[in-house]
Amino acid sequence: MSFLTRTPRAIASSSRTVSRPRLYAIVQPRLRRTYATAEEKFDPLTIERDSDEVDVCIVGGGPAGLSAAIRLKQLEQEHGREIRVVVLEKGAEIGE
Numbered sequence: 001m002s003f004l005t006r007t008p009r010a011i012a013s014s015s016r017t018v019s020r021p022r023l024y025a026i027v028q029p030r031l032r033r034t035y036a037t038a039e040e041k042f043d044p045l046t047i048e049r050d051s052d053e054v055d056v057c058i059v060g061g062g063p064a065g066l067s068a069a070i071r072l073k074q075l076e077q078e079h080g081r082e083i084r085v086v087v088l089e090k091g092a093e094i095g096e
Contacts, residue, residue, distance in 0.1 A: 054086045061089030062096065
C-alpha cells in the first residue's frame with residue numbers, strides 16, 4: 001500500500017512521521033533613525049533648493065490635477081493671456 005492511498009487513521013498510527021513544509025518568515029531590516037545632536041542644529045538655509053516662478057502650481061498629477069491643468073491652458077488660449085502652469089507629482093508616473 002502506498003503512502004498516498006492510506007487513510008488518515010493509518011497515517012496517524014504509522015510509525016513514519018509526516019514532515020510538514022517549513023514556513024519561513026520574510027524579515028525586513030529595520031531602518032535606523034538618526035537624530036541630530038544638540039551641536040548639529042538643523043539650518044534650513046544650508047539646504048539646496050530649486051525655485052521657479054509660476055502662475056499656477058497644481059499639486060498632484062492624477063486625473064483631477066491633469067484636467068485642471070488642461071482646462072487652465074484652454075482658458076489661456078481663449079482669453080489670449082499667457083500663464084505658466086506646473087503640475088507636481090510625487091509618484092513615478094503621472095496620470096494615475
